[in-house]
Amino acid sequence: GESVGLHLPTLSVQEGDNSIINCAYSNSASDYFIWYKQESGKGPQFIIDIRSNMDKRQGQRVTVLLNKTVKHLSLQIAATQPGDSAVYFCAEIDMGRRALTFGSGTRLQVQP
Amino acid sequence: GAVVSQHPSRVICKSGTSVKIECRSLDFQATTMFWYRQFPKKSLMLMATSNEGSKATYEQGVEKDKFLINHASLTLSTLTVTSAHPEDSSFYICSATTGSGGSNQPQHFGDGTRLSIL
Numbered sequence: 001g002e003s004v005g006l007h008l009p010t011l012s013v014q015e016g017d018n019s020i021i022n023c024a025y026s027n028s029a030s031d032y033f034i035w036y037k038q039e040s041g042k043g044p045q046f047i048i049d050i051r052s053n054m055d056k057r058q059g060q061r062v063t064v065l066l067n068k069t070v071k072h073l074s075l076q077i078a079a080t081q082p083g084d085s086a087v088y089f090c091a092e093i094d095m096g097r098r099a100l101t102f103g104s105g106t107r108l109q110v111q112p
Numbered sequence: 113g114a115v116v117s118q119h120p121s122r123v124i125c126k127s128g129t130s131v132k133i134e135c136r137s138l139d140f141q142a143t144t145m146f147w148y149r150q151f152p153k154k155s156l157m158l159m160a161t162s163n164e165g166s167k168a169t170y171e172q173g174v175e176k177d178k179f180l181i182n183h184a185s186l187t188l189s190t191l192t193v194t195s196a197h198p199e200d201s202s203f204y205i206c207s208a209t210t211g212s213g214g215s216n217q218p219q220h221f222g223d224g225t226r227l228s229i230l
Contacts, residue, residue, distance in 0.1 A: 034218065043118070043205045043221035044156070089155060099146065100207075100219060102155040 012109040019077040021106045023090035028071060030092040034100070035064060035075045038087045047075070047088075077108075085110045113139055116208050118222030126230055127198060133191045133225045135206030141186035142208035146219060147179070150203040162189045196229045203227075 013019050025033070031052035036044035048059045050066050050073075057064050063076040073090050090103040115138040123131055135145055144163050148156040160181050162168040168181035178200075180192040189208075193200050203226055207219035 036221075041224070041226070043116075043207075043223045046218050046220070049218065099158050099161055100156075101158075104155050 009104070010107045010109065012111060013080050014111050015080060015082060017080055019075075019080045019084070019108060019110075021075045021077075021088050021090075021108065023073040023075075023103050025071050025073060025090070025092050025103075027092060027101075028068075032093045033064070033066065033073050034091045034093065035062075035073075036089045036091060036102075037084075038089060038105075040086075044089060080108075080110050082110045082112060084108060114218075114220040115139055116142075116206065116220045116222040118206055118225055120225060121223060122226040122228075124228045124230065125196065128195055129229075131193045131196055131227060133193075133204055133206075133227075135189045135191070135208065135222055137187045137208045137220070140208075140210055140220075142189075142210065143186070144209050145183055145189040146207045146209075147181060147189075147191050148205045148207070150205060150224070152203075156205060159191075193227065196227070198229045201227055201229045 034049040035047040037047050038044045048062050048064050050057045050064045055066050061078045065074045077084055085108055087105045087107050089105045091100045093100050117136045117138050119134045146161055147159045149159050150156045158171050159174045160168045160170045162181050162183040164183050164186050170176050178194055183189040203224050205221055205224040207221045209217045209219045
């Protein structure tokens with residue numbers, strides 16, 4: 001079936017380093033992707049999104065890259081801070097239903 | 113902007129009790145609201161999609177009679193877990209969007225409700 005998944009379950013980085021979180025998706029018809037950050041005991045927080053007609057989009061300290069050829073999505077966080085520690089989910093949206101399909105999540109641990 | 117409030121944040125009750133969870137969009141009108149369930153250290157799984165004024169659309173495997181959803185207004189949706197049992201214990205999260213069909217308007221999430229059934 002269709003799925004959205006992540007390569008790494010846990011990523012540990014030093015404060016100040018750049019972080020890269022990866023995600024693979026299988027539905028080639030997906031045309032909208034979102035990265036969410038979830039802190040413990042809270043709901044997902046929108047970080048950045050990208051349409052399938054783009055291959056890169058930048059936000060504040062974050063960049064999302066989309067490679068449709070290999071169906072791969074990544075989130076880059078520059079100068080990672082302790083406050084970035086959380087679980088990060090990629091999600092694909094089914095444009096017909098507007099329903100999100102979430103990946104399995106990557107825990108980012110930032111070491112001071 | 114785009115704040116979604118969920119209440120209660122945590123509830124503990126006895127087996128057999130029915131529990132109602134509210135999801136409110138505080139500063140926007142939500143055309144569609146979604147209900148998710150999340151097990152510890154797992155991803156979010158969509159339970160149902162709720163459109164204001166119409167019946168909810170449930171995902172395969174989700175019991176309609178167990179999880180009653182009401183979306184009576186553009187700012188409020190409720191999820192009632194009927195006759196809850198320990199296996200219903202989970203983290204329930206709602207989201208809301210202003211998007212209409214085919215739109216890519218972001219979903220804004222509440223902070224979830226931790227349900228524990230004893």
